[in-house]
Amino acid sequence: MRFVLLLGSVLSSIFLSVPDLQRSDLASKEIFLAYIYYSRPNMSCAACEMFNKNISELQRYIPVKKINFFEEPRLGSSFYTFLFPSFVVRDEGRSYHLPVDDYADLEAIVREKRWREFKVTRRWMDVDSYFIKVYSVANHVFFALMQRSYKVIDVIPGWIVSLGFSGAIAYMLYCICIIFVVPGEKEKRE
Incomplete structure (x- = not known):
């Protein structure tokens, strides 16, 4: 050794x-x-x-x-x-x-x-x-x-980083759904 x-x-x-x-x-x-x-x-x-x-x-x-x-x-x-x-x-x-x-x-x-x-x-x-x-x-x-x-990421616990990414992905999915769903509802009302 x-x-x-x-x-x-x-x-x-x-x-x-x-x-x-x-x-x-x-x-x-x-x-x-x-x-x-x-x-x-x-x-x-x-x-x-x-x-x-x-x-x-x-x-x-x-x-x-x-x-x-x-x-x-x-x-x-x-x-x-x-x-x-x-x-x-x-x-x-x-x-x-x-x-x-x-x-x-x-x-x-x-x-x-x-x-x-x-x-x-x-x-x-x-x-x-x-x-x-x-x-x-x-x-x-x-x-x-x-x-x-x-240096900042090394200090932050992993679950907080995962929670942040999960929140960002959820917000992106919400925005995508709003883009495709909302125009269809407006056309139905007219």
């Missing part, structure tokens, strides 16, 4: 050694792999946890920079991805999204420098475009409100 705990602490410290992505890195012409994952308190992404164990090994082939979408939704939204984990190679100012499902595929692509075989992100959708800058600010506001709502 102690061995498992020791192994877990070693792996987490290795993951922490991977540098965080900074906004200034996006303007850089240097090649790097952006690792976008999602982790928040009381919730974990199983696929992200799997990649967290091995992602630091890719530093042998390419510089890796990580970003937690939960902590940095504005910067994470710049990559226009909402599937986690996501991998984006920045090469000469262009972005290449790598659709991989396991670490072996990712390692093969990076080791053999095959990211240019994948579709490059369009210029107007790339991380330094004006559209994405506006889009990422809007997403930052949206996700900030969502994060605040998580």
